[in-house]
Amino acid sequence: MSTAELETQPAESQTGETTLESGTYEIIRNRLRQHGKELRSRLEKLNAARKDVFGTIETKLLGTERITTEYNCVPRDMVSIGNRFIFGYNVHFGLKSEVDLADVFAVYEFRDNAFHSQPLDLIANDDFRKHFKDVYRYYKDAKFAKFFANGAFLYMVFRVGKTAGDIKSFKWALQGDQLTYLDNRSDHEVRFPPQHDFKWTRTTRDMHHFGKHPHISIEDRVFVETIGGDLTVKIENNTDDGGGLYSEPVDNADQTLDDAEIYYAIVGNIIVLKVRPYQENEFRYIVYNEKIQQAKRID
Numbered sequence: 001m002s003t004a005e006l007e008t009q010p011a012e013s014q015t016g017e018t019t020l021e022s023g024t025y026e027i028i029r030n031r032l033r034q035h036g037k038e039l040r041s042r043l044e045k046l047n048a049a050r051k052d053v054f055g056t057i058e059t060k061l062l063g064t065e066r067i068t069t070e071y072n073c074v075p076r077d078m079v080s081i082g083n084r085f086i087f088g089y090n091v092h093f094g095l096k097s098e099v100d101l102a103d104v105f106a107v108y109e110f111r112d113n114a115f116h117s118q119p120l121d122l123i124a125n126d127d128f129r130k131h132f133k134d135v136y137r138y139y140k141d142a143k144f145a146k147f148f149a150n151g152a153f154l155y156m157v158f159r160v161g162k163t164a165g166d167i168k169s170f171k172w173a174l175q176g177d178q179l180t181y182l183d184n185r186s187d188h189e190v191r192f193p194p195q196h197d198f199k200w201t202r203t204t205r206d207m208h209h210f211g212k213h214p215h216i217s218i219e220d221r222v223f224v225e226t227i228g229g230d231l232t233v234k235i236e237n238n239t240d241d242g243g244g245l246y247s248e249p250v251d252n253a254d255q256t257l258d259d260a261e262i263y264y265a266i267v268g269n270i271i272v273l274k275v276r277p278y279q280e281n282e283f284r285y286i287v288y289n290e291k292i293q294q295a296k297r298i299d
Contacts, residue, residue, distance in 0.1 A: 065115050069106060079147040079154065082177025084109050084122060088144045088156070099136040101129060104144050125181040128170060135160065135168050142168070148190050154179065155190050200263040200274060211239025214257050218264050218271060222288050222295075226260040226277040229253035233273070233288060233295045246286065246295035250277040 050056075073089040087106045093099060107122050108115040135142045139160040145167065148155040156170040171186040172179045207217045215225040215234060223234040223244075234244035259278035264271060273286040285299040 063113060065113075067106070067108065067115060071103070076144050077146040079149065081122060081154075081174070081179060083111065084118065084177065085115070086122065086147070088147065090143050098133065101132060104132075122179055123172075123181075128181045131170060131184040139168070149174075150189065153182075153189075155186065157190055196265070198265040198267055198272075200265055203262040203264065205258070208257055209237065209239055210257075213239050213242035215239065216257065216262060218273070219266065221266070221290060222271050222273075224262060224273060224275065225257060226250050226262075226275065227255060227257060231275060231277060231284065231286075233286060235293055245293065246288075248284075248297070250280070252277065252279045255279075 067087060069087075069089065071091045073091045075087065075089045078085055078087045085108050087108065088104060089106075091103055093103065096103075101120055101123065105120065105123060107118040107120055109118050110116075135158055139158075141162075142158050142160050145157045145159040148157050148169070152174050154172045154174055156172070158168045160166050160168050167187055167190060168184065169187050169190050170184050171182040171189070173182055203216050203218070209215055209217055209223070213225070214227065215223040215232070217223055217237065220237065223237060225232055225234075228242060230247050230249050232242065232244040233246040255278035261276040261283075263274040265274075266272075269289060269291040271288040271290060273288065274283050275286065276283045283299070284297060286295055286297050288295040
């Protein structure tokens with residue numbers, strides 16, 4: 001065999017491998033495209049069936065409108081009161097010594113598919129004006145944060161510190177298309193709704209079972225402890241045995257049954273555990289499925 005033939009064989013082999021790889025890629029890509037078309041077709045049929053059963057209201061953008069303010073500002077939030085809108089924003093005041101309502105709020109009426117500027121009569125209340133100015137007088141970093149609606153009440157929330165909890169709020173009563181100012185002492189009412197439909201229950205000493213390997217009983221359905229260097233979830237009420245179906249280490253091995261902070265919630269066959277071992281900053285969340293007897297950490 002000549003030297004030329006030896007040199008050509010590797011090149012031909014590489015070309016063949018490249019062609020094979022290219023062909024394989026094309027096959028996979030075509031299959032994915034076909035599966036994508038099939039999935040879209042099924043989704044369109046499902047959506048059509050949903051519309052037939054439940055009806056549909058098409059959502060589309062009818063138009064856009066520009067709001068012009070007196071100063072350059074950073075818009076923060078807006079809220080509708082009937083056919084009027086209150087816009088809240090923040091302006092860099094520079095050397096201005098006193099902040100007025102018009103420096104933070106603007107009221108517009110939506111009429112004939114356009115916004116029309118209105119006076120601040122909707123929020124023109126003497127007590128509110130005084131409390132508003134006090135916020136900017138006593139908190140140098142005060143900024144408007146958001147509107148918070150809760151039932152029949154509207155809150156104007158201002159950030160007055162570095163953390164999200166450093167707020168001052170002004171409470172208004174919603175009465176049709178009018179606002180009635182109530183007070184500036186309702187900061188504790190500005191809370192987001194609960195993240196879960198269930199309520200956490202904290203464990204107590206009455207739930208403690210003592211023995212060689214003590215644990216806390218969660219309504220006699222599952223048992224948990226954070227002693228001996230690990231967090232353990234058991235399904236048997238056996239204090240002679242420290243083993244369980246789920247275990248993971250804790251930071252501090254020298255802790256007692258009382259030291260951990262443990263909450264739980266039961267939703268059917270699911271038991272959710274919220275555990276903060278001693279001297280740890282974060283909670284650990286563990287879900288136990290009683291039906292299949294499996295526990296899994298989900299945070």
